[in-house]
Amino acid sequence: MGIHERKEREKEQRREEILDAAQRVFFEKGLSTATMDEIAETAELSKGTLYLYYKSKEDLYLAVMMRGMEILLEMLAEVVRSNDSVPKMLIRLRDAYTAYFNNHRDYFRMMHFLQTPQFHTQVDDEMRRNCGTLNRRVWDLVNGILQRGIDEGILRNDLNPVEVGIILWSSATALMLRIDSERLIWKETFHIDLAKTLKLSNTLLFDAICTEEGRRALAAIANA
Amino acid sequence: MGIHERKEREKEQRREEILDAAQRVFFEKGLSTATMDEIAETAELSKGTLYLYYKSKEDLYLAVMMRGMEILLEMLAEVVRSNDSVPKMLIRLRDAYTAYFNNHRDYFRMMHFLQTPQFHTQVDDEMRRNCGTLNRRVWDLVNGILQRGIDEGILRNDLNPVEVGIILWSSATALMLRIDSERLIWKETFHIDLAKTLKLSNTLLFDAICTEEGRRALAAIANA
DNA sequence: CGTATAAAATGACCATCAGTCATTCATTGC
DNA sequence: GCAATGAATGACTGATGGTCATTTTATACG
Numbered sequence: 001m002g003i004h005e006r007k008e009r010e011k012e013q014r015r016e017e018i019l020d021a022a023q024r025v026f027f028e029k030g031l032s033t034a035t036m037d038e039i040a041e042t043a044e045l046s047k048g049t050l051y052l053y054y055k056s057k058e059d060l061y062l063a064v065m066m067r068g069m070e071i072l073l074e075m076l077a078e079v080v081r082s083n084d085s086v087p088k089m090l091i092r093l094r095d096a097y098t099a100y101f102n103n104h105r106d107y108f109r110m111m112h113f114l115q116t117p118q119f120h121t122q123v124d125d126e127m128r129r130n131c132g133t134l135n136r137r138v139w140d141l142v143n144g145i146l147q148r149g150i151d152e153g154i155l156r157n158d159l160n161p162v163e164v165g166i167i168l169w170s171s172a173t174a175l176m177l178r179i180d181s182e183r184l185i186w187k188e189t190f191h192i193d194l195a196k197t198l199k200l201s202n203t204l205l206f207d208a209i210c211t212e213e214g215r216r217a218l219a220a221i222a223n224a
Numbered sequence: 225m226g227i228h229e230r231k232e233r234e235k236e237q238r239r240e241e242i243l244d245a246a247q248r249v250f251f252e253k254g255l256s257t258a259t260m261d262e263i264a265e266t267a268e269l270s271k272g273t274l275y276l277y278y279k280s281k282e283d284l285y286l287a288v289m290m291r292g293m294e295i296l297l298e299m300l301a302e303v304v305r306s307n308d309s310v311p312k313m314l315i316r317l318r319d320a321y322t323a324y325f326n327n328h329r330d331y332f333r334m335m336h337f338l339q340t341p342q343f344h345t346q347v348d349d350e351m352r353r354n355c356g357t358l359n360r361r362v363w364d365l366v367n368g369i370l371q372r373g374i375d376e377g378i379l380r381n382d383l384n385p386v387e388v389g390i391i392l393w394s395s396a397t398a399l400m401l402r403i404d405s406e407r408l409i410w411k412e413t414f415h416i417d418l419a420k421t422l423k424l425s426n427t428l429l430f431d432a433i434c435t436e437e438g439r440r441a442l443a444a445i446a447n448a
Numbered sequence: 449c450g451t452a453t454a455a456a457a458t459g460a461c462c463a464t465c466a467g468t469c470a471t472t473c474a475t476t477g478c
Numbered sequence: 479g480c481a482a483t484g485a486a487t488g489a490c491t492g493a494t495g496g497t498c499a500t501t502t503t504a505t506a507c508g
Binding site: 030173197207 | 416
């Protein structure tokens with residue numbers, strides 16, 4: 001009697017179909033401008049059905065956002081799996097995040113809605129938990145590499161790897177946000193290429209957190 | 225016949241009264257949860273009247289936000305007027321921004337709504353222009369100091385002061401946003417005090433952008 | 449004064465949209 | 479077939495941003 005199982009599968013599929021539709025609409029319109037009616041129409045379902053699968057509009061938004069976080073997590077995990085040297089991995093982590101920013105811009109934007117919660121409705125608890133878990137996995141991954149860097153004498157051992165992670169991640173993200181929304185302004189007003197500024201920021205920070213040995217290793221990679 | 229002038233004054237006063245009311249409501253509820261009806265009631269005016277003075281809810285929001293930017297600008301200008309040495313001014317700029325973050329948290333939050341535009345309605349052109357002007361004045365101020373730092377041999381002359389400004393500002397802001405919304409999470413999950421992380425981030429970056437002379441000067445101030 | 453004119457303020461009203469729920473429709477098990 | 483289960487529907491509600499015909503207030507003038 002696999003009927004129950006099939007039903008479960010179909011339900012899961014519906015959830016995904018709704019998510020697909022929501023994604024298309026949110027990517028195009030953003031959270032506030034998108035309407036549940038439009039998502040319903042895109043999904044070829046009635047609005048009521050959406051609410052059988054998701055608690056609220058913001059819940060749906062978070063669900064789409066988590067797809068993006070999973071992609072990012074996978075990209076970072078891929079770097080870790082490579083099992084390169086720590087300096088090489090640092091570079092590759094940076095490149096992976098940059099690639100995510102460039103190739104998954106829509107998801108990237110959604111992720112930074114989290115920074116400004118101010119949710120209008122209550123978000124489903126499970127959704128919030130899952131979100132936290134995913135986030136945590138990304139951080140553990142980054143922290144693991146940084147800890148290894150310290151252990152191997154590549155990174156300064158007077159710094160807390162978690163703090164270093166926050167600093168690297170935050171400043172990269174802040175610059176990406178600026179690139180996303182103000183690239184032209186800076187180009188025109190100050191003749192600044194923010195993409196280069198992002199690189200510079202990374203370089204300065206890498207330099208600051210490395211030991212002498214780490215800096216040599218990074219320089220060697222850069223020259224390769 | 226000063227009647228016209230008085231009328232103008234009264235009109236300006238109304239605008240301010242409305243702004244006061246909007247500020248109270250926005251501070252308490254945030255943009256999306258605040259309602260024009262509540263602002264009207266707080267201002268002891270009818271909703272229609274609000275629209276005689278401001279084009280839209282978002283327009284009003286921006287107007288409140290600009291009050292906050294003016295406060296920040298004044299705090300920074302005060303530092304510049306002090307005419308201290310460049311290293312001292314860098315420290316004081318950092319402290320001024322930190323003080324702004326700590327003492328004007330509500331305004332700080334509003335400013336970072338700008339980063340995520342996604343405006344729902346069209347914002348009044350003049351409002352947008354004024355916003356841009358204010359923003360520009362803040363940047364010019366910071367850039368001026370950094371340029372002076374380069375001229376005086378305090379800051380590395382191979383770096384563009386505008387780029388340095390963006391990097392310093394962005395990373396400080398990013399950490400502040402995290403402090404504002406995730407302080408407890410980081411405390412509990414990783415035993416990290418994000419306020420210290422903010423300081424560390426600043427220190428690392430100051431170190432990275434300074435010449436040897438600049439670093440000595442900063443160290444001297446820190447030890448004083 | 450009292451009336452005409454202009455300006456300011458009002459609040460009923462409209463359109464939009466998130467979210468609900470009584471009803472309808474489809475599938476399954478007998 | 480036919481009940482029983484549960485998935486799907488869409489008309490409806492309430493909230494809310496924004497509008498505008500009307501009313502109120504202030505001023506000017508005879």
